[in-house]
Amino acid sequence: MSIERHKFKVLAFGMIAEKIQSNEIELEGIPSTDVLKGYLFQQYPALKDTKFGIAVNRKQVSGDSPIPNGAEIALLPPFSGG
Template sequence: MELKVLYFGMIAEITNCQEEMIFLEQGSNVDQLENLLKDKYRKLQDLSFKIAIDKEIKSNIVLLNTKNEIALLPPFSGG
């Protein structure tokens, strides 16, 4: 299946793009997507980030589908 993934902040700098299409097998979950992206972009392995599915942080076992809005969110600084 083809998934559109959005990147923000330092993650967009690491990937050198703000969005891209990623291909995963049907029935893949958030954890499998994260592993694929960490393999593709080695600098993500050392970065703490969240993956939002349809604007919500979800469990890594949630199954993905082509209609999901997927975004990688960098660490937030608070204040």
């Protein structure tokens, strides 16, 4: 009996995509946005000094949020108001 791995897609925009050198990555086994940030900072050290927002299924989240299986995660660069 095999256990389905927790898979999801991460979309990156603007300078975030430049720093990870990709617009989209697929990940699995990461249960929450805090764990995701830790993973991203480890894999892409250039992100540590970059502010960015996280959206889960097109809803911006703050703090630690669960990542559902099959979710679409967006890494959003800071927005300038005007």
